[in-house]
Every structure is written in C-alpha cells, then in structure tokens.
Amino acid sequence: MKFIFYIFFFFLSAKVHAYVNFIGHGYTSCLNCHYNPSGGGPINDYGRVVAATLISSGALYPDNVTEEQVANASGFLFRKPKQNFFRTQINYRGFQLVRDPGGDTETKRWINMQADARAILKLGENDKFVAVLNYGYSPLPQGEKIDGVKNQTEWRSREHYIGYRATPKFGVYAGLMDKVFGLKTIEHTAYSRTFPQMTQNDQTHGLMGHYLADKWEFFGQYFVGNLSQEDQLRQKGFSGMAERTIFDTHRIGASVSQSKNEFLQLLSYSAHTKLNLKEGSAVLAEVGQTSRSTENGANENVGRFALLQTYLRPVRGLYVLSNIEYNKEDTKRSDYTVRWGPGVQYFPIQKLEVRFDIYNIRNFAPDTSTKDNWYYLVQTHIWL
Amino acid sequence: MKLVCLALFTLLVGCQDLNSNSSDREKYGPTSLIGSDNFREAYPILVKRCGNCHTSNIHAAWASYQNEQTWIDLNKIVPSDSRNSQIIIRTINTGGNNANMPQGGSAIPDQEYETLIRWIDNL
Numbered sequence: 001m002k003f004i005f006y007i008f009f010f011f012l013s014a015k016v017h018a019y020v021n022f023i024g025h026g027y028t029s030c031l032n033c034h035y036n037p038s039g040g041g042p043i044n045d046y047g048r049v050v051a052a053t054l055i056s057s058g059a060l061y062p063d064n065v066t067e068e069q070v071a072n073a074s075g076f077l078f079r080k081p082k083q084n085f086f087r088t089q090i091n092y093r094g095f096q097l098v099r100d101p102g103g104d105t106e107t108k109r110w111i112n113m114q115a116d117a118r119a120i121l122k123l124g125e126n127d128k129f130v131a132v133l134n135y136g137y138s139p140l141p142q143g144e145k146i147d148g149v150k151n152q153t154e155w156r157s158r159e160h161y162i163g164y165r166a167t168p169k170f171g172v173y174a175g176l177m178d179k180v181f182g183l184k185t186i187e188h189t190a191y192s193r194t195f196p197q198m199t200q201n202d203q204t205h206g207l208m209g210h211y212l213a214d215k216w217e218f219f220g221q222y223f224v225g226n227l228s229q230e231d232q233l234r235q236k237g238f239s240g241m242a243e244r245t246i247f248d249t250h251r252i253g254a255s256v257s258q259s260k261n262e263f264l265q266l267l268s269y270s271a272h273t274k275l276n277l278k279e280g281s282a283v284l285a286e287v288g289q290t291s292r293s294t295e296n297g298a299n300e301n302v303g304r305f306a307l308l309q310t311y312l313r314p315v316r317g318l319y320v321l322s323n324i325e326y327n328k329e330d331t332k333r334s335d336y337t338v339r340w341g342p343g344v345q346y347f348p349i350q351k352l353e354v355r356f357d358i359y360n361i362r363n364f365a366p367d368t369s370t371k372d373n374w375y376y377l378v379q380t381h382i383w384l
Numbered sequence: 385m386k387l388v389c390l391a392l393f394t395l396l397v398g399c400q401d402l403n404s405n406s407s408d409r410e411k412y413g414p415t416s417l418i419g420s421d422n423f424r425e426a427y428p429i430l431v432k433r434c435g436n437c438h439t440s441n442i443h444a445a446w447a448s449y450q451n452e453q454t455w456i457d458l459n460k461i462v463p464s465d466s467r468n469s470q471i472i473i474r475t476i477n478t479g480g481n482n483a484n485m486p487q488g489g490s491a492i493p494d495q496e497y498e499t500l501i502r503w504i505d506n507l
Contacts, residue, residue, distance in 0.1 A: 099484075153400050156402075194404075197405070229403070229405070263408040263413045264412050329490070361487065373484045
C-alpha cells in the first residue's frame with residue numbers, strides 16, 4: 001500500500017504556487033516565499049516548505065508521514081537539496097474551458113496554458129545574488145498563426161533576471177520580469193490585469209528597485225519593453241507601487257504606471273488592499289483606471305476597473321473563492337460590465353492544485369438588454 | 385563556473401514576443417485599408433469594439449485584417465448576407481443563443497452596428 005502511495009506521489013508531484021491571497025496565512029510580503037519580491041515566478045526553499053506543510057492538505061498522506069518528512073520532500077523530485085546554489089522547477093497548468101454550459105451553443109476546449117522550466121542560481125548568504133530563468137510553452141491565439149508577427153513560436157522566456165540584495169531591506173533586479181502594478185492575481189484575464197496591460201505575456205526588460213521596511217514596502221521600476229519585440233511596439237516607461245502594513249496583518253497599497261510606444265500611451269493608477277481574515281482566509285480588492293491615448297486618435301478613452309475576491313479556508317488545503325469584477329471601458333459611456341462567480345481551489349497534496357471556477361458576465365446598458373454569458377473552468381496545476 | 389552560468393542567464397532573450405501590444409501598429413497606427421468605402425467605415429468599429437480582445441495576444445489580430453477580402457477569406461463575413469456572417473451572428477446585438485461578443489463588453493451601439501451590416505450587405 002505504501003509502495004502504491006509513493007508511486008502515485010511520484011507521478012503527481014508538484015510545486016504549489018504562492019498567491020496574493022496567502023496574506024491570509026500572515027505573509028504580507030511576497031519576498032518571504034519568492035525570489036522576485038513582487039511575487040510570481042519560482043518560489044524559494046522557504047516557500048516550498050510553506051506550500052507543502054501549510055497550504056497543502058495532509059489528508060492523503062498516511063498517518064505515519066510527519067510534517068518534517070513532507071517538508072523534506074518539498075524540493076525538486078521530492079529531494080532535499082544537497083547544495084545551496086542551484087534550484088530547478090518544472091511547472092504545468094492546463095484547464096478545460098466550457099462556454100455556455102448546458103446551452104445550445106455549448107463548447108468545450110482543453111487548453112495547455114503553461115508548461116515552464118525554471119532554473120535559479122543563488123549565491124551568497126541569504127541568497128544575496130540570484131539569477132532566475134523561466135522558459136516555457138505559451139500557446140498561440142487559438143492555434144492561428146498571425147501574419148506579420150515575427151517569432152511565432154510557441155515558446156517564450158517569461159522571466160530572466162539577476163538580482164542583488166544589498167541588504168535584507170533593499171534589492172535591485174535587472175532583466176525580464178513582470179511589471180510592478182496592483183494585485184498580481186493568478187487570473188491573468190481579470191480586468192484589473194488586462195486594462196493596464198499587466199497580463200501573463202506582458203513581461204518587460206527593465207530595472208527594478210525594492211525596499212522593504214518594517215511596515216512599508218516600495219517598488220520602483222523602469223522598463224523598456226520586451227527586447228524580443230520590435231522597438232516600435234515596445235511599451236517603455238516606469239511603474240511604482242507602495243504598500244503599507246496596517247494593524248499588523250493587512251496591507252493597503254497604491255500603484256502607478258506610465259508607458260508608451262510609437263502608437264499608444266497608457267497611464268494607469270490603482271489602489272488595493274489585502275485583508276488577512278486569519279487561518280488562511282483573505283479578502284483582496286482593487287480599483288483603478290487606465291487612460292489611453294493613441295497615435296491615430298482611435299480608442300482614446302479612460303477606462304475603469306475593480307476587483308473583489310474572497311478566499312475562505314474551511315480546512316487546510318481547501319479554499320472557497322468568490323470573485324466580482326467591474327469593467328467600464330469608457331467613462332464617457334454609461335454602459336459597464338460585471339463578471340462574477342464562485343470557485344473552489346484544492347491542494348490535495350504538495351505540488352498539486354485543482355481548481356474549479358464558474359463565471360457569469362453581465363452587460364449593463366441603458367438602451368440594450370443582452371443575455372448573460374456563462375462559462376466554467378476546471379484547472380489542473382502540477383509541478384516537479 | 386558559477387559566474388559563467390550567471391552570465392549565460394543574463395544573455396538569454398525570449399523567443400515568442402506576443403503580448404498586449406503586438407497589434408498596436410494595426411490598431412492605433414496609420415492604416416492601409418484596401419476595400420470599399422463601407423469597409424473603411426466598418427473597420428474602425430471592428431478595431432474599436434473587437435480589437436482589444438482580438439489581438440495577437442489572445443485571439444487573431446483583427447486589426448491586421450486591413451484588406452476587405454481577408455474578412456471574406458477567413459469566413460468572418462458572407463458578402464451580401466449579414467444575417468449569416470459570423471461577426472453579426474456572434475455579436476450580443478443579435479440576441480441569439482450564440483451571441484456573446486464583445487465578450488465581457490457591452491453591445492455595439494446601434495449606429496455602429498448598422499454600419500457593419502451595411503458594409504456586409506453592400507458587398
């Protein structure tokens with residue numbers, strides 16, 4: 001029986017991501033678990049152990065498996081690292097998308113969302129120097145090749161940067177990274193990510209400074225776009241974010257980002273909060289707006305977005321979610337859109353996540369009545 | 385050896401470059417439209433109402449379809465038959481079961497919607 005268990009465990013090994021809602025476990029700063037202080041990307045050794053012992057359910061382990069044994073198995077291929085300077089991770093995310101479920105036009109599609117390999121070189125005491133590489137699969141839009149777009153491969157680097165922490169409080173990072181702005185939620189199609197162009201493919205080359213004080217955390221980033229892209233299309237500019245811990249366990253923050261390329265200028269602001277409801281439960285909220293100004297005068301507008309997410313953790317490993325989003329594409333118009341829905345996120349064992357989300361999209365306009373859109377996702381997230 | 389590895393990491397550049405800005409030239413830059421006068425009126429509407437999602441980052445880059453014939457070749461429209469054209473069938477304005485576009489967005493304003501229909505029906 002134990003043999004079967006360990007074989008099962010071997011083939012379904014995974015690494016758990018840390019998410020913004022883990023403020024519910026008392027982690028106000030992403031730097032606790034991530035090499036990138038703004039979150040996302042590979043997690044460090046501490047993050048692995050937390051994910052294995054705090055985030056994941058222990059229900060499937062035999063009774064004689066201790067937390068220490070689980071922690072020791074949190075490394076790559078379930079092994080405790082024998083050296084301290086190199087780490088590697090493999091990551092896969094796929095989901096079944098079902099649109100108009102039960103309706104006349106129901107469609108189902110499996111999407112291989114992500115398949116990454118990650119390598120981290122870390123040197124010096126307390127990982128003073130890090131070099132991170134995150135390279136993997138990125139599906140082309142619905143399998144179509146786009147005329148005129150170079151590099152139509154389905155492989156990309158999502159991160160490659162070096163970092164130096166001069167002190168535990170201050171670090172600088174240079175290379176390809178996500179832009180720093182707002183809540184880095186896992187839902188990359190959230191309006192709060194798409195409006196200001198902070199989606200999963202919007203990484204940029206640049207220089208980021210990070211300062212972590214007792215109750216404050218600051219990010220400043222200058223970026224020049226993704227150097228793989230032709231120069232005229234690259235958004236170049238800066239972004240900044242400041243967060244403050246309040247009442248010891250919650251965070252409030254504000255972000256600004258300004259950038260432009262030859263055709264489009266963007267100016268985005270947002271304010272957000274992360275509330276710790278204790279025992280792993282949390283509330284996330286963000287409001288913001290993005291102003292667009294274009295070279296040809298088309299699509300000049302100011303759009304607004306808002307996000308409210310609750311994560312309730314009834315038992316270890318299980319999170320019950322609710323998500324409400326607001327989107328007003330143009331403040332000069334009266335119509336707006338609300339997307340909402342519940343979800344369930346379960347980490348049955350370390351390195352494995354399954355998630356189920358339902359979404360409803362409703363449009364509100366004074367002169368038009370339209371049908372709601374419904375869809376659901378069943379997602380699997382596995383790492384070695 | 386460690387330093388060599390460090391240097392190698394910093395020299396690597398990503399390959400695919402699709403992102404939110406991949407279609408900015410087509411959407412916001414000068415256009416070279418080839419087609420009827422009605423197409424020249426319809427194209428900005430398609431870019432404005434559909435182009436934010438139909439980019440190379442998420443779906444096919446509609447802003448790059450600056451030749452009227454492309455819309456026909458890709459079966460997005462049926463000449464002279466707006467009722468059976470996908471971009472009309474799929475838009476929320478039709479109220480049909482398959483109508484859910486612009487997804488996450490509001491219905492296309494009536495005047496703009498009529499422009500699209502006029503374009504297709506006059507082909």
